[in-house]
Amino acid sequence: MNQAPFLAPPLALRGVAFDPPLFCAPMAEISHSAFRRLVADFGGAGALFTEMLSAKQLLNEELHHSPWTKRRACEGRVIYQLLVVDTAKLPEILDHLAALAPDGLDLNSSCPAPTIRAMGGGADLFEDATRLRAILRVLRARFAGPLTVKIRLGREEEGWRARLGERLRLLREEGVDGLTLHPRFAGDKLKRAPRHELYAELAAEARLPIIANGDILDPHYVHSRAADFAPAAGLMLGRIAAARPWVFAQWKNPALAVDHAALWQRFCDYVEEDFAAARALGRVKIFTAYFCRNFLFGHNFFTSVQSAPTVAVARERAAKFFAGQPALTRHINLAGI
Ligand SMILES: Cc1cc2nc3c(=O)[nH]c(=O)nc-3n(C[C@H](O)[C@H](O)[C@H](O)COP(=O)(O)O)c2cc1C
Known part of the structure; x- marks a missing residue:
């Protein structure tokens, strides 16, 4: 292409x-x-x-x-x-x-x-x-x-x-x-x-x-x-x-493959490094609202992270979601966000 x-x-x-x-x-x-x-x-x-x-x-x-x-x-x-x-x-x-x-x-x-x-x-x-x-x-x-x-x-x-x-x-x-x-x-x-x-x-x-x-x-x-x-x-x-x-x-490499689970956890690492705990959780939740659109049943991932009281709990819930090898959406839909 x-x-x-x-x-x-x-x-x-x-x-x-x-x-x-x-x-x-x-x-x-x-x-x-x-x-x-x-x-x-x-x-x-x-x-x-x-x-x-x-x-x-x-x-x-x-x-x-x-x-x-x-x-x-x-x-x-x-x-x-x-x-x-x-x-x-x-x-x-x-x-x-x-x-x-x-x-x-x-x-x-x-x-x-x-x-x-x-x-x-x-x-x-x-x-x-x-x-x-x-x-x-x-x-x-x-x-x-x-x-x-x-x-x-x-x-x-x-x-x-x-x-x-x-x-x-x-x-x-x-x-x-x-x-x-x-x-x-x-x-x-x-x-x-x-x-x-x-x-x-x-x-x-x-x-x-x-x-x-x-x-x-x-x-x-x-x-x-x-x-x-x-x-x-x-x-x-x-x-x-x-x-x-x-x-x-x-743009250069359309076939680029990513490890979604590792990427999401790495984002949490970076946020926890840069933000105080009180703000870190909010940033993880906001990012997840967008990131979850990659998955067919991403709303389950989204809601489980939104209700997490700490980043540690959000990480556990995410790990469970990714362990189920969630299917990816073919066409991403960004409507409403
Ligand atoms: C959550 C969110 C926050 C935004 N914050 C800003 C901002 O701080 N400054 C700005 O110029 N535009 C902001 N925008 C607008 C985006 O920069 C962009 O113009 C808009 O999302 C359309 O581009 P997109 O369809 O690629 O998302 C924001 C958009 C979103 C969704």
Whole structure:
């Protein structure tokens, strides 16, 4: 199977090469240091995004120790995604973050979660051109590496297309190097189909590289919509990476075989190494909600882990599940998660 055009060429932003141009998405409560380590064990991604990090909170974080911020050499390139709502203390925050030598910074302008919007972040920031411009100006002035912005299509109201065009111009004017476009409206959640057919016109309008995102499962998915994806400079995969952390490696090696039981236990090892016990169990439960979709009767695995009082108990229950040599699903279904 030929996986071109997405293995080559690498995406170069400000002289930094992302090779291959496959990106592991920012996912709150998933894309922490333990998960990124697991994805990195298999390789195949050009960069791993952190989950959205509250910029103000970073000042209180021990950056080299916190599971939200620390990075290991094995991860390769790491792009830090920031939740920024204003410019207060932003220069100081960026100077602090420089200790981690980010391979890129990404501004979250897409998150539709009501709590984030109420703070003025994510999709709400995208609506506010003045604030967006002011924040980007500081980010650009203080950070010399690749600066990207993750966006949706904006609010689904009359004139959305013109407003989106204005925003794309603003991003270019403020020195943004690339966009991740999840082509759903802010109110769509993950239900309606992403509008991958828009990349060509939006890439031309933005005159910036676009990383395509939304429902991408594997090379087959991309090839089945080859014309839509052709104008994209890269691909970002989210939920499928939580279900199949080896998915990036499969781009080159579709026949890659994994030991699901060993992988799940290793994830627990990594989480217990990086997180305090009180938080570790929650992270294991969240990951399992995605990972269990690999199995025909994965809901049994899911419910037994969800009710586990400790990681040790979750491990015992998982061992029992895997001992039954659970059958794998042929087609993974990520609906509802
Ligand atoms: C649990 C979860 C958490 C997410 N957290 C973030 C986040 O912190 N920042 C962000 O930009 N997008 C976030 N997203 C959106 C994903 O990055 C991605 O755009 C979306 O899941 C669509 O891609 P996919 O179909 O490959 O999963 C999150 C999605 C999920 C499912």
